[in-house]
Amino acid sequence: MCKKRKRQTIMFALLIAALALVSTLRLAASSKQVAQPLPSVPVLSRIYLDPGHGGFDFGAVGKLPNGDDLAEKDLVLNIALTCGEQLARAGHEVLFSRMGEERLTNTTAADEVRARRASAKEQAADLIVSVHANAYAGEGRAYGARVYYNPTSPVSRVVAERIAAAITRHTGAYIGRECRTVADGTYYMVGDESMPAVLIELGFLSDERECALLGEGWYRTALATAIAEGVGDRDVETF
Numbered sequence: 459m460c461k462k463r464k465r466q467t468i469m470f471a472l473l474i475a476a477l478a479l480v481s482t483l484r485l486a487a488s489s490k491q492v493a494q495p496l497p498s499v500p501v502l503s504r505i506y507l508d509p510g511h512g513g514f515d516f517g518a519v520g521k522l523p524n525g526d527d528l529a530e531k532d533l534v535l536n537i538a539l540t541c542g543e544q545l546a547r548a549g550h551e552v553l554f555s556r557m558g559e560e561r562l563t564n565t566t567a568a569d570e571v572r573a574r575r576a577s578a579k580e581q582a583a584d585l586i587v588s589v590h591a592n593a594y595a596g597e598g599r600a601y602g603a604r605v606y607y608n609p610t611s612p613v614s615r616v617v618a619e620r621i622a623a624a625i626t627r628h629t630g631a632y633i634g635r636e637c638r639t640v641a642d643g644t645y646y647m648v649g650d651e652s653m654p655a656v657l658i659e660l661g662f663l664s665d666e667r668e669c670a671l672l673g674e675g676w677y678r679t680a681l682a683t684a685i686a687e688g689v690g691d692r693d694v695e696t697f
């Protein structure tokens with residue numbers, strides 16, 4: 459091989475190497491662009507479901523159209539269990555404060571709530587979902603679901619809004635009202651800022667019409683599905 463030809467060959471090899479380098483860099487740049495827009499959403503994979511009350515604590519009690527009582531403790535347990543099944547099917551790890559009548563304490567309601575909160579923390583849950591039902595003894599009609607959250611926790615707020623929107627989607631047509639979110643961190647279950655938490659008041663057992671709906675299996679399934687959708691929705695913007 460003459461010297462000139464050899465130099466040409468080297469130049470050609472260098473050119474090929476340079477082109478390869480440029481295309482590799484371009485590929486790296488474009489794959490970086492693809493990766494960048496992913497939002498930094500915390501993964502709420504381990505969910506602590508807390509059906510309120512239980513055991514000797516019945517919570518609120520409503521009257522069904524057939525004259526039977528509907529106790530809050532039974533209603534919320536039924537809905538939390540259905541919701542838990544759906545969340546587990548969607549790949550979440552689901553923990554329960556109770557799956558029946560068992561309690562963590564045998565003393566006051568405040569002690570029980572404190573113990574449940576501590577157990578969620580101990581088991582490193584990503585989110586507490588506490589489920590309750592309301593009662594109202596005052597003037598006028600009080601009805602509809604509400605989702606409480608601590609305003610100092612942005613994650614709790616976003617999850618509360620998602621759940622409220624899903625409840626409205628699933629039940630708004632039957633109850634005739636939107637599910638509202640309430641920024642109130644005074645409930646102990648949502649008050650601790652160290653763990654995202656929401657508290658859902660499913661509706662008013664004191665309202666004849668709403669109590670009748672809460673007594674229906676299909677309405678309970680709609681509420682359970684809405685909660686699972688709100689918790690599990692990963693298509694969210696950044697917090």
Ligand SMILES: [Zn+2]
Nearest residue numbers: 510517590591
């Ligand atoms: Zn309650």
